[in-house]
Amino acid sequence: MTDFTPTEMMTIAAARELSNDDVCFVGIGAPSAACNVARLTHAPDITLIYESGTVGTKPDVLPLSIGDGELCDTALFTVSVPEMFRYWLQGGRITTGFLGGAQIDRFANLNTTVVGPYDQPKVRLPGGGGAPEIASNCGRIFITMALSKRGFVEKLPFVTSMGHGEGGNTRERLGLKTKGPTRVITDLCILEPAPETKELTVVSIHPGVGREQIVESCGWPIKFAETVIETPAPTETELSVLRDINARTRKAHEGTGPGKEAA
């Protein structure tokens, strides 16, 4: 078995969650890497959609932004942004939304807006973008982010997009028929909402990771499911696909700049 980093394990574990039948709304960064590894390994027919309006895109390098030319060049078709959000997302055509975030709580609510009070933030983050409606309108949501005390917090300063709200049947009470977050893939383990309470619970631990490490990396007292399995290690194929696309991406992004500082 080849050595692998926790981040590689996270991306590959996230990729495995996707199948050929998914129509997936892809967030930028870690979700985008996972979705494209899935497409280049076990799910060649997956439909990847980016909020810039590109549908059925097959990028050769990972986009830096959600609207890189690569996405449009390789898409089946490209629509306007209002059409994207109205017909395709709100219309209920997307099976899976794949999100990342700065902070998450035990009910898989996400914050990408502010740290500190909204009016006088300690840190102003970019904001929600498409996430509030992706989280409510996609059939189900996967979330991928590294497990850390700063990221996995007891209480969010701001709920940018709702996962399971206050837990239990919050989503149903608010009239939602979609499932919300069903899997959270981190660099140490995979979490699932518990069936009744919807509290995120460890169901799979990555190879070489101990329970203590998970407990210490989480900002709330994290629970483990009754049966916890070990995540299968990345295969040679998975690793080489991921490393190849990362290498192509680095080369491409460094290569397209003018010599002089401009604009």
Added chain:
Amino acid sequence: MARILSLAEAVAENVRDGDTVAMEGFTHLIPYAAGHEVIRQGRKDLFLVRMTPDILYDQLIGVGAARGMKFSWGGNPGVGSLHRFRDAVENQWPRPLEIEEHSHAAMANAYEAGAANLPFAMLRGYIGADLPKVNPNIKSVTCPFTQEVLAAVPAIRPDVTIIHAQRADRKGNVLLEGIVGVQKEAVLAARRSIVTVEEIVDELSPPSPNSVVLPAWAVTAVAHVPGGAFPSYAHGYYPRSNAFYLRWDEIARDRESFTAWIKENVLDARPEDFARYAAQTSAKVA
């Protein structure tokens, strides 16, 4: 009817102090050259509108041209924070910035409502999210047929919308291709509009009967500015300079390096410089 003007004339005639201005472009076709002209002409107290304010709005905020901003995602895509935007919100430098924050879905709907001459937009949105608690412009309506409660936001009606496009003909008809974002809606929602283009051609020759065309009678001014979307890109002309987006993080991180950069590359520069920047990007890729 669109007039074909120099960029300086188009901005001087159509952008006024205090205006609500939308410079749209969803990663693609961002009107950088026009935004820089707005800075050079010293426009102030602008209320900026854009779904994805990125580097260009970071520059406008950093020079103090904006009194406020309506937006749905304010970051350097794939890179991180907009440091000038953060400095304005966190430290009120160089001046306080009033913000009105939405989701992408709400902004897209609000532009469409503006284009459709409706007073507001509705969507199934913001469910369980905190933005409605901090933004009084997010309200709700009840469907008169099903009694479903939906989110409502006011239509976006800019005083002026500024976009960049691939080409125009000599009458001022404009063609956009690729990731077209909300530009058509943003132009149709505005009182006035400026379109900068890569090329002005004799025949527009839209590639498909369904191409995105803004007719001359729906546009106020067209200016020929090759490379005008750099460091974003123009589909079919030059690629995005991801390297510049990465480098902006360093430039904008402190006030001095930002101010020096603005002097050299905006205040002391001209619209014609953009053709050279974009050509360099294309050459590196080829």
